[in-house]
Amino acid sequence: MTVVTRFAPSPTGFLHVGGARTALYSWLYAKSQGGKFILRIEDTDIERSTQEAIDAILEGMQWLGLEWDEGPYYQTKRFDRYNQVIDELLAQGKAYKCFMPAAELDAIREAQMARGEKPRYPGTWRDRTDHPQGQPYAIRFKTPQTGSVVVKDHIRGDIEVANSELDDLIIRRTDGVPTYNFCVVVDDWDMGVSHVVRGEDHINNTPRQINILQALGAPIPEYAHVSMILGDDGKKLSKRHGAVSVMQYRDDGFLPQALLNYLVRLGWSHGDQEIFSKEDMINLFSLDNIGQSASAFNTEKLVWLNQHYMRSLPPSEVAKYAQWHFAQQQIDLTQGPALEAVITIQAERVKTLKELAQISRYFYEAYEEFDADAAKKHLRPVAKDALIAVQAKLSGLKEWNTESIHHAINQTAEELGVGMGKVGMPLRVAVTGSGNSPSLDLTLNLLKPEQIEQRINKALEYIANRENS
């Protein structure tokens, strides 16, 4: 059997972390089985679906690298097909027209609830043939009245629901629009979906969908209903907990590799392994190792993973995602060293790509002002001689590399008979504008000698102004 999975978001908002995890599990299962992953946009709720949300979902999926093999399909483009299947069910007596006005149904439900019963449609039109002419009607599915449905769930085991618990659900509304549960069934059938991975909030729909699949003579897929994601405080994850949109994590400076690794572990495990590359995930993933309980989101762990990937992925890979942040912060990457080189020396100093861009501006443009504290501490009159001396040494270098730079700084300190810090710190503040940077030889090596010269001049000016004030 070929494994076919799908991710079927309703485009009523951005791609949130819960949806992304469902998509990831679905994608992973297909990949792990050499199968196919389909993207389907469930946009039948025309009032709540927006093009913006569709774009946001596609953008999120692309950023995460969850490529789909087929689709995106749109349910709104498949109404003819749904109606065709409805006609077949009607012709076979497996569905029927229900002429009950909404007000009558409401009254029945109220009475049922008043008696302490579960509100349900009583099957009034199930077998009637005295159809009124010209009256609006809905189409209902004839749910079997006896027996039960067993949902075989990879995560929750077998779930048995008696058919007497289910009423005859509407598959096409009075306004002619096929309903959600019905479209899902026809799609899963037509698209050959073998495994349905979705949120546990859909678990009540599953027995109904299985009954319809059976009536159609369609194969029943296997199911995996994934539990909810909670915030760090144990409450359902929401905006209160900070970012919930996948793209917000991009904006905050996370690598998709980190978020994917974080999401895969949120509910799934493989021994006590924490770090999973995409290849690891594909090789090791199975639906049967997904936990049943809700998982709590832990931002600290995500940050830890982000740091891990920033340091361990090839800088060229990190650069692909870092670029965007430099552009966001209006840093012109054409004005300085290769981004990879900056990543190599800066990645271990930050938690996010956003911070990486923030602390790397000086490689691409002259800073406007010195960091006040660093300047106050290190750009003092006593530093003047050291700066002049090191400037002379650096400008005399025949070769510009970490060794020669290192040597020049060392020699300056030796010749002046002072400690390295007395030369290094003023030089660092002069070159980077602040007291924090990777080691000076690495930092200076990524800049040009003339830039260093100008920046030292600027520091000397600062010192001169300070002397005069």
Ligand code: GLU
């Ligand atoms: N469209 C549904 C949702 O966004 C998913 C339905 C399904 O996966 O079957 O929650």
